[in-house]
Each structure stands twice: as C-alpha cells, then as structure tokens.
Amino acid sequence: KNEVEQSPQNLTAQEGEFITINCSYSVGISALHWLQQHPGGGIVSLFMLSSGKKKHGRLIATINIQEKHSSLHITASHPRDSAVYICAVSTTGGGADGLTFGKGTHLIIQP
Amino acid sequence: EAGVAQSPRYKIIEKRQSVAFWCNPISGHATLYWYQQILGQGPKLLIQFQNNGVVDDSQLPKDRFSAERLKGVDSTLKIQPAKLEDSAVYLCASSLGDKRTDTQYFGPGTRLTVL
Numbered sequence: 001k002n003e004v005e006q007s008p009q010n011l012t013a014q015e016g017e018f019i020t021i022n023c024s025y026s027v028g029i030s031a032l033h034w035l036q037q038h039p040g041g042g043i044v045s046l047f048m049l050s051s052g053k054k055k056h057g058r059l060i061a062t063i064n065i066q067e068k069h070s071s072l073h074i075t076a077s078h079p080r081d082s083a084v085y086i087c088a089v090s091t092t093g094g095g096a097d098g099l100t101f102g103k104g105t106h107l108i109i110q111p
Numbered sequence: 112e113a114g115v116a117q118s119p120r121y122k123i124i125e126k127r128q129s130v131a132f133w134c135n136p137i138s139g140h141a142t143l144y145w146y147q148q149i150l151g152q153g154p155k156l157l158i159q160f161q162n163n164g165v166v167d168d169s170q171l172p173k174d175r176f177s178a179e180r181l182k183g184v185d186s187t188l189k190i191q192p193a194k195l196e197d198s199a200v201y202l203c204a205s206s207l208g209d210k211r212t213d214t215q216y217f218g219p220g221t222r223l224t225v226l
Contacts, residue, residue, distance in 0.1 A: 004153075031213070043154070043202065043217040086153055090213065097206075097213055098144050098167055101153030 003027050006087050006102035014110055019074040021105045023087030026068065030090045033099060034061050034072045037084040046072075046085075077109045113137065115218035117203050123224045129191040132221045136184070136205030142166075144215065145178055145188050146202040154202055160186060161208060190223075198225045 005024045013019055023032070034046045047054050047061040049070075054061050058077075063070040074081055084106050088099040116135040124130050136143050141162050146154035157176065159167040163183040171178070175194070180186040190197055200222050204215040 033215075035217075042219040043204075045214050045216070048214055088153070097142075098156035098159045099146075099154075099215065101155070103151070103153045 134203030141208035
C-alpha cells in the first residue's frame with residue numbers, strides 16, 4: 001500500500017468548473033505539499049501546509065491532520081490549469097525531509 | 112534568482128553503459144535532493160544531501176548508483192552500469208534546509224532512455 005494515495009488519477013472537466021483533488025496519507029507528517037507538473041516541464045511547488053487552509057489565487061489547499069487527508073481545489077478552472085497535480089508529504093522523524101510522493105492526478109480542462 | 116540547473120536535459124544510452132547527471136542548486140541552498148520519476152509515477156527520493164553530507168540514501172540502489180556533492184554546492188549522480196528499468200526522469204531539487212520554510216525547488220530534470 002502506498003503511503004500517499006491520490007484520487008482521482010485522471011480528471012477531465014469543462015472550463016469554469018470547480019475542481020477537487022484528494023490526497024490521503026498513512027504516515028506521520030511534518031508537512032504536506034501540493035505540486036504542479038506540466039508536460040515536459042519541471043515541478044513547481046504550489047502549497048506547503050501542516051494545518052488548516054491556504055489560498056493562492058484560484059487555488060485552495062486544505063488539510064485535516066486527524067483524518068490524514070488533504071484536498072486541492074481549483075475555482076473557475078481554465079485550460080491553462082491542465083497539468084499533473086501531485087501530493088507529497090515530509091515524514092516526521094530523523095533529519096531527512098525528502099518528500100514521499102503520490103502518483104499524481106492528471107487534470108485536463110477543456111475549453 | 113536563478114533556479115535549479117540540470118544537465119543534460121536528455122540522454123539516450125544502451126544498457127550496461129555508464130551515465131552521469133549534473134545539478135547546480137539555487138545559491139545558498141544547503142539541502143539537495145535527487146529524485147527518480149518513472150513514467151506514470153510520482154517521483155521517488157534517491158538521495159538527500161545536507162551541505163556535502165548524506166542525510167538519506169536508503170532508496171539509492173548502491174550497486175549501480177552513486178552520488179556526490181563534494182563542495183556542498185554542485186552534485187553529480189552516476190549510474191554504472193545502466194539497466195533498462197533505469198529509464199526515467201531524474202529530478203534535482205534544493206531547499207534552504209530550514210524546516211520552517213522547507214519548500215523544495217525543482218530543476219527541469221534529465222530524461223534518461225536506456226535501450
């Protein structure tokens with residue numbers, strides 16, 4: 001069983017729709033990260049959070065530590081939001097803080 | 112501010128050959144990571160350096176992979192000999208190392224194809 005599970009794996013939606021991507025984890029964490037990866041491009045960090053909620057533009061990330069669950073929301077989605085969205089966690093303990101990644105959610109926003 | 116630099120961007124080799132990748136992190140970043148991303152999967156941590164010391168290399172296949180960061184700045188990752196299953200994108204990332212602000216910044220990656 002993967003330590004970080006994302007759903008859905010693939011999501012196709014129409015421009016303007018409200019998008020939700022879910023992430024569940026099974027280990028103790030010091031932080032949870034949401035990242036974006038465009039085809040052929042590098043990975044960009046969107047959010048890092050350890051509690052509550054963060055908002056940046058049309059993106060909102062929430063985390064529930066007790067339930068070990070996080071969601072990434074995109075409001076008023078646009079074709080340029082099409083990308084792979086990856087959830088990753090920094091696990092607790094020791095000095096290492098390399099990320100453990102989910103498999104990603106491939107999002108396509110159609111005009 | 113310059114980002115994380117990696118070279119080459121693409122590499123094609125035959126199995127059993129050797130290959131090396133180079134990474135230059137963001138200036139002042141103490142922590143450097145190498146990740147392997149196989150097609151269709153999320154990245155997997157191979158090794159983490161804090162300055163020039165290894166913090167975590169538990170998932171590095173040490174029989175064929177090696178990495179170094181001799182002066183605490185640039186890093187190289189080597190595969191010798193390569194296998195077909197090593198075909199992947201190799202990502203380098205860096206962070207300041209302060210856990211309160213430990214955002215990782217990723218380079219563009221090196222896409223390796225082993226034939």
